[in-house]
Amino acid sequence: MSALVDERTPERMPVPRKRRGPRAIGMAAGITAVLVALHVAAWRGAEMDLGMLAEGWHGMVRFVSEAIPPDLTWDPVVKDGLDACLVTLWIGLLGTTLSIPFTIVLCVLGTRATNGNAAVYQVARGIMSFLRAVPDVVFALVFVTAVGLGPFAGVLALICNNTGVMGKLWSEAMEEVDDGPAQALRIAGAGRTQLIAHAVLPACLPQLVGLVLYRLDVNVRSSLVLGLVGAGGIGFLINQSIQEFRFDQMLTYILMVLVLVVIVDLLSSFVRRRLAP
Template sequence: MTTDVRRLAVPPKPRRPRALLGAGVLAAALVVAHVIAWDATDFSPAALADGWTGMADFLGEAFPPDLSWGVLGPSLEAALVTLWIGLLGTTLSIPFALALALLAARGTTPSGWIYQLARSVLSFLRAVPEVVFALIFVTAVGLGPFPGVLALVFHNVGVMGKLWAEAIEDADPGPATALRSAGASRVQVATHALLPLVTPQLFGLLLYRFDVNVRSSLVLGLVGAGGIGFLINQSIKLFRFDQMLTHILVVLVLIILVDQLSALVRRRLGDNA
């Protein structure tokens, strides 16, 4: 009994020269881009080395920090205001971000043109920095924490709406498909299939944005939007670098506490999942 053995043709090897050529072109383009960026930004390690004396004088005037209660007390109060700005800027943006996220996700948007419109709105809000929004609202409503909250709300809607829309689109399509086949509407699919699946991920992204917004609210204070950033700006203008260092240390403690709180909430969510 004989068995015929058929020899299968060996598939041709992929054309590596073309792949190597593409990688070489990409590497050359990156090198050229970095050379142009180096020249356009006046990047100069020599200038940094020559300025070490000024940096030493700055640090000498900043140390030791002024820890008197006349400086530390207002610094702690302003740090709390910074925390409240970040908190309100995050939570007040939730309903708007969620609505735009549902309209900007392919599985929940009513139509293609609404999808494109929602994506465009999110892109615009995300493209305008918080500082620009803060300058606009400071002009509109005056100095203080309120324009900082408004700036964070507008920018955070764009960022968080985009992140939530992508999370909804990446959800398991099985439950949504089953509900659609049973005749469920888009609202029912979103509320009973998609949102329950991605809620832990949405909450994790919300905590991340709260962390970022607390840091951003510090910068907003530099343009008059309240908080401890305003005190840092005042200290720099008055050349009171010892007070500035006190405010920076308070900011450091605030950021560490926010990080620990976010980590604790994430662990509790993971335990309950």
């Protein structure tokens, strides 16, 4: 019986090792040398000094000792912090949703699957690259000088930056769509708008919605940073508490931000799971 089993059991053959030639070994060594050189240059350029970090440990200990325990006074610390967290959430929400119309226009014009004009395609891609390259903090500083301090400047900054980032993500998703349904509609005489509405968008709609939820999560965190430059929200209170050396209040606001980010992340994950096929 055992002999029968042995005869029917296929013999495992050893997998031959892939031999690397001198050219492959030389290329790997060259890439490793370049990476090491880049990291050495970056280390020096960033003025990395572990000795300074070791010498400054007492400053960090003093900072932590002054921050713990957090100030949990209801009025004005916790109450103002909760109100500011809501403002931060509203900034991230509006910065995401209000950028969707501009994103649709740019990604439709900047996608080869939906736009055959090379000049318009390059212009749209250039606008997306510009909006994506300029940090949202820079946009916030510009809008603060235009509309003053407050969350309105933060919303405008997120709209600009998120349009560039989400336009790039959406355009890549639309270019990866199967061209079969679009070709069938094109043969049937459908126009460009019909191709977009009935072939391209339905095929990638779940992915586009998932990207919107991902950007909402990111924008809520970004709105915290925008508050540091006067765009309102919980970031403004954190900056104010640091300037006043009230590190216990700062820790309270940071804990509130942590709870807010976790809640937004859980809600986004829940919606993404419901939308998954």
